[in-house]
Structures are given as structure tokens and as C-alpha cells.
Amino acid sequence: MATKLPATNDLQTHSTELKVDALPPGEYFLAASDQNDFSGKKTVIGARLFYVxxxxxxxxxxxxxxxxxxxxxxxxxxxxxxxxxxxxxxxxxxxxxxxxxxxxxxxxxxxxxxxxxxxxxxxxxxxxxxxxxxxxxxxxxxxxxxxxxYNQQPQESKSITSIHLFTDRAIYRPGQTVYYKGIVLTRNNVEKTGGVMAGYSTTVVLRDANYKDLDTIRLTTNEFGSFIGKFQLHKLA
The missing domain is CATH 2.60.40.10 (Immunoglobulins)
Structure with a gap:
């Protein structure tokens, strides 16, 4: 089927709805062009693959x-x-x-x-x-x-360790430095005790939006159960 859309000259975005009769299962293309016959070297064509x-x-x-x-x-x-x-x-x-x-x-x-x-x-x-x-x-x-x-702690473990991580700001620009601080806490559910963990080693990883590792550092908590560090963000190319 083919449908002709009215011309617009206001340089604004427009939308339309077209009724298409039910199609059998298969792969189809919805194509649009500024030419009726979809031909010509300067013809503008857009197409979208869809499935039924x-x-x-x-x-x-x-x-x-x-x-x-x-x-x-x-x-x-x-x-x-x-x-x-x-x-x-x-x-x-x-x-x-x-x-x-x-x-x-x-x-x-x-x-x-x-x-x-x-x-x-x-x-x-x-x-x-x-x-x-x-x-x-x-x-x-x-x-x-x-x-x-994957939780590496054995099932019979009585203690639960958690890390609370803080950064100096919520949003960063490319090339800025991310300063962070972590506090490691432990809780024993059987004995009902808890506190900070001194001498605890952990790995802090900087990842991009696609979860690709950009930087990694291994840190150990001080006597107060905390650690600090920083990452340098990449600049835009």
C-alpha cells in the first residue's frame, strides 16, 4: 500500500497515523520518500524494518x-x-x-x-x-x-560486610577528578554486634556507561574503617 502525505512548510515536526490491514507473520519494511516512485539520485528515503x-x-x-x-x-x-x-x-x-x-x-x-x-x-x-x-x-x-x-561469603558466615561509598559531587564533566570515600561496616546477626572494619582490603573500579573498566585501584581501610581515593575522568576527544 502507498499513502501520500500533505506537504508542510513550517519546518516543524509532524506526525500521522495510517491504518494498515492485518499482515501475515513476516518481515516488512516501512519506507518513506519525497518522490512518488522512490527513484532519483537526490531522492530522500527513510525505511524501518518491523516484524509481524x-x-x-x-x-x-x-x-x-x-x-x-x-x-x-x-x-x-x-x-x-x-x-x-x-x-x-x-x-x-x-x-x-x-x-x-x-x-x-x-x-x-x-x-x-x-x-x-x-x-x-x-x-x-x-x-x-x-x-x-x-x-x-x-x-x-x-x-x-x-x-x-556472586556472594563469596560462605553460607554459614555469621558476619555481613557492607561498603558505603561517597563522592564529592553527583555530576562530573569530562576531565574532572572524582574524589571518593568509602566506609566499611560489619554486622554479626547472631551476636547482634557491629562496627567498622579496619585493615579491610577492597577494589574500587571506575566503569563507563557500557560497564567497561577504565581504572582500578586496590585500597585498605584505616583504623576508622574508611578509605579515600580519586579517579581522573577522560577528556572528550
Missing amino acids: SGISYVNNGSDYFVLNRNSGQPLAKATVQLWQQTYNYQQSKYEKTKGDSYTTDANGFFKIKRVKDEKNNNRNYSFLLDVKHGNDHLFMNDLAYDYYY
């Missing part, structure tokens, strides 16, 4: 269920391909890397494998889901996020 699919999914953490969008029934033997999104600092753009693939069970269930980061004791990453079932296909350009933390 009967597939849906829900999740709780790393547990996912692939379902029929209309009935809510589980879709068994659906294939799921993960695409991890990372930022290429050399080329200043996001890139998609092919990750693990899964097949749902009789309940439409699959579980994303989590790989422990031994260095940081946690992991945070974003990914896209590419789901196929029969002739149906769903690839939504909506990032899914997964963060998890």
Missing part, C-alpha cells in the same frame, strides 16, 4: 518462556539466538556479536547461561533475542539486560 509475529516471551532474570502471543501457550522447540551488544571505542559505534543459542523445552522454557567473572565477581551485559518457531520469526531491537552478583 505470533511469538512473545517473558522472563524473570535469566529464566525465559517463549509463548504464543495470542493464546499464551508455550512454544516448544523454538530456537533462540543471543546477540550481545558491545561498544567499539575505536570505531565509536555499537557492534553485535553472536552469542549462545538455545532451544525451548516442552514448557517453552530456556535459561541463559551465566559465566562468572572471576575478576569482578559480577557481570552486567546487554543482548538482543532472535527467536524462531516454525515459519514464524521475532527479532525485536529492544535490548535485554542481565546483571548478577
Whole structure:
């Protein structure tokens, strides 16, 4: 189908709604152009890929269920391909890397494998889901996020350690120095005691918005259970 939109000369943003009849499952392009025939060297063309699919999914953490969008029934033997999104600092753009693939069970269930980061004791990453079932296909350009933390304290431990971190300001400009202070506290739930922890060693990491480590420092608390430090932020190129 094709629809002609009225010309506007006020240099303002406009929106419109167009009725499109129901489409069978598949991949489609919505294209727009300033020329009726979409031809010509100076033609301005915009296009958007979208999917019509009967597939849906829900999740709780790393547990996912692939379902029929209309009935809510589980879709068994659906294939799921993960695409991890990372930022290429050399080329200043996001890139998609092919990750693990899964097949749902009789309940439409699959579980994303989590790989422990031994260095940081946690992991945070974003990914896209590419789901196929029969002739149906769903690839939504909506990032899914997964963060998890491994508690290294043994289950029988009676003491709980917590770190309270403070910075000298809430917002920084590129190139500024971040000054911080940490206070380490311990609490014994059995004996109902607590206090500061002197001589406690910990690692402070500076990460960017994509959770890439920019700087790391190892610090030990003083007799008052505190430590101080600073990070130099990168300047804009």
C-alpha cells in the first residue's frame, strides 16, 4: 500500500497515523520518500524494518518462556539466538556479536547461561533475542539486560560486610577528578554486634556507561574503617 502525505512548510515536526490491514507473520519494511516512485539520485528515503509475529516471551532474570502471543501457550522447540551488544571505542559505534543459542523445552522454557567473572565477581551485559518457531520469526531491537552478583561469603558466615561509598559531587564533566570515600561496616546477626572494619582490603573500579573498566585501584581501610581515593575522568576527544 502507498499513502501520500500533505506537504508542510513550517519546518516543524509532524506526525500521522495510517491504518494498515492485518499482515501475515513476516518481515516488512516501512519506507518513506519525497518522490512518488522512490527513484532519483537526490531522492530522500527513510525505511524501518518491523516484524509481524505470533511469538512473545517473558522472563524473570535469566529464566525465559517463549509463548504464543495470542493464546499464551508455550512454544516448544523454538530456537533462540543471543546477540550481545558491545561498544567499539575505536570505531565509536555499537557492534553485535553472536552469542549462545538455545532451544525451548516442552514448557517453552530456556535459561541463559551465566559465566562468572572471576575478576569482578559480577557481570552486567546487554543482548538482543532472535527467536524462531516454525515459519514464524521475532527479532525485536529492544535490548535485554542481565546483571548478577556472586556472594563469596560462605553460607554459614555469621558476619555481613557492607561498603558505603561517597563522592564529592553527583555530576562530573569530562576531565574532572572524582574524589571518593568509602566506609566499611560489619554486622554479626547472631551476636547482634557491629562496627567498622579496619585493615579491610577492597577494589574500587571506575566503569563507563557500557560497564567497561577504565581504572582500578586496590585500597585498605584505616583504623576508622574508611578509605579515600580519586579517579581522573577522560577528556572528550
